[in-house]
Amino acid sequence: MIWARWAQTCKCIHVGLSPSLVAKIGSEAGLRAPVLEPREGLHDQTILSCALLLANEMDKDEPSGELLVQSLSNVLAVHVLRNHAGIHAPRLDRHDARLEGLRLKRTLDYIEANLGNALSLDILAQVAASSPFHFARGFKAATGHSPHQYVIYRRIERAKVLLRSTRLPIADVARQVGMSNHSHFAAHFHQLVGCTPRDFRNPV
Numbered sequence: 001m002i003w004a005r006w007a008q009t010c011k012c013i014h015v016g017l018s019p020s021l022v023a024k025i026g027s028e029a030g031l032r033a034p035v036l037e038p039r040e041g042l043h044d045q046t047i048l049s050c051a052l053l054l055a056n057e058m059d060k061d062e063p064s065g066e067l068l069v070q071s072l073s074n075v076l077a078v079h080v081l082r083n084h085a086g087i088h089a090p091r092l093d094r095h096d097a098r099l100e101g102l103r104l105k106r107t108l109d110y111i112e113a114n115l116g117n118a119l120s121l122d123i124l125a126q127v128a129a130s131s132p133f134h135f136a137r138g139f140k141a142a143t144g145h146s147p148h149q150y151v152i153y154r155r156i157e158r159a160k161v162l163l164r165s166t167r168l169p170i171a172d173v174a175r176q177v178g179m180s181n182h183s184h185f186a187a188h189f190h191q192l193v194g195c196t197p198r199d200f201r202n203p204v
Contacts, residue, residue, distance in 0.1 A: 013051045013052070013054075013055045015050075015051045015054060015076070017073065017076060017077055017080070021073060021077055022077050022080070022081065025074055025077040025078055025081075025132075025133055026077070026078075026081050028131040028132070028133035028134060042084075044079075044083070044084075046079050046083075047076065047079065047080070050072050050075060050076045050079070051076075053068075053072055054069060054072050054073075054076075057069055057072075065184075066118060066119075066120050067119055067120055067121055067124075067147055067148045067151055068148040070120055070121040070122070070132070071121055071136055071146060071147065071148055074121070074132060074133055074136060078133070099128055099130065099135065099138030099139050099141065099142045100142055103128045103129060103130070104128070104139075104142050106127055106128065107124060107127050107128045107139070110124070110127045111124070111150070111151060111154060112154065115151070115154055115155050115158050115177050115178055116175070116176050116177060116178050117178060118178070119147075119151055119178070121135070121136065121147060124139075124147055135147075151178075152188055152192075153192065155177040155178055155179060155188075156177070156188055156189055156192045156193065158176075158177045159173050159174070159176075159177045159179075159185070159189065159197065160193065160200065162176060162177070163197055163200055163201040164200075164201065170182070170185075170197045170198060170201075173185075173197065174197075185197070
């Protein structure tokens with residue numbers, strides 16, 4: 001159980017990692033999955049950062065956020081095992097951490113063909129014939145981006161094309177690129193493009 005506290009108004013974030021997830025991720029990372037003893041008064045910035053990101057993503061209620069939630073859950077599980085269970089993971093060599101050739105192309109083609117659909121880490125790992133843990137590491141090593149970052153980037157690039165080449169309402173454009181939450185879409189668009197979808201479609 002993870003607790004996040006603020007000095008003024010007391011707020012708590014409860015994040016639960018299922019034993020089966022911890023065991024699965026531990027196995028994929030070459031780690032044992034012991035029973036973790038409860039700890040009090042522990043401050044871990046990585047755990048806090050993951051918890052805040054997870055809480056923020058859950059508040060958005062956005063289906064396209066599943067990829068980020070799965071990635072953060074994996075990161076959190078590995079971090080807890082490595083740093084709070086007395087376990088050290090074997091270092092993965094560059095070959096193990098790399099996703100390349102036909103496997104990388106097949107994954108990128110699948111993402112491009114399914115930008116409007118829900119994309120999960122498990123699905124992409126299956127396409128790449130890899131485990132979710134190794135896929136996430138290999139994908140970032142190959143592209144320089146996490147799977148979630150890459151998918152968001154490609155969705156915004158597709159949205160730019162639709163905004164300029166069609167007169168679809170902006171809400172429909174968002175849905176076609178897998179972002180049904182309009183404010184979520186607008187926030188990502190502004191972050192990557194530097195303007196709102198409306199301003200991009202109708203530049204001054």
